[in-house]
Amino acid sequence: MKLRSGNVSQIIPALDQMAEAQGYGKIFVKVPAEVRVRFEQHDYRQEALVPGFFRGAGDAVFLAKYPCEERRLERHEEQIRAIMESVLAIPATSPALWESRRSEAAAVCALPDAREMSHVYRQIFPTYPIPIDVPEYIADTMKSHTRYFCVRDAGKIVALASSETDMEDLNVEMTDFATLPDHRCQGLACQLLAAMERSMTVRGIRTAYTIARALSPGINRTFRKMGYTYAGKLTNSTNISGQIESMNVWYKKLGESDV
Secondary structure, rough: OOHHHHHHHHHHHHHHHHHHHHHHOOOEEEEEEEHHHHHHHHEEEEEEEEEEEHHHHHHEEEEEEEHHHHHHHOHHHHHHHHHHHHHOOOOOOOOHHHHHHOOOEEEOOHHHHHHHHHHHHHHHHHOOOOOOOOOHHHHHHHHHHHEEEEEOOOOOEEEEEEEEEEOOEEEEEEEEEEHHHHOOOHHHHHHHHHHHHHHHHHOOOOOOEEEEEEEHHHHHHHHHHHOOOOEEEEEEEEEEEEEEEEEEEEEOOOOOOOO
């Protein structure tokens, strides 16, 4: 659901009521920067900011409110800090390098791939925020707003990612990365990301971003290598791989680098 400035006075109490009724420990919103103050007046605090999120010009702020104070506490603070220190020390590399790294070039997935894709996701994630392990869900999103990419080995899908596009606001979330264990540490995530960036640039997308697991060194390294900028951490925000985890936000302006 997209927020319009005239809806702010209605949406804030509605979110409070929903959180109370459902027992939610955190309320999370992604809104235009110009309405940030109105949310902050109701105890929301900024956790991340993506410049140029809206059509390459308007900024988006990621705000959070914690009905449950315990949810605000970061349980893995030292581990996440150590990961980020090592990640931010990595220099960026050219996306073109990863597009030519292996002969099995990243390709766009098609509807007949949905069942195999769901099987790969089911192997990697015990839990996930969306039903990515359901073939029908994958097929439905393919038909609407999501373009999936894969790398194959001997004809079988071994790595996946998706680009969830917002053609109205010209941004894309690079997400749903999964690589089978026997094919990790081969740069496949970078290869997928490079292919998705090129595809999205051709479509006129201005800004790419991701919400990546803060406890995963590999996925954060991927976005750092590919020239993304760290935008902030969403504390205890996502149920993934069997637990509530914090997520890092990264962004990149497309068309301004070698894509």
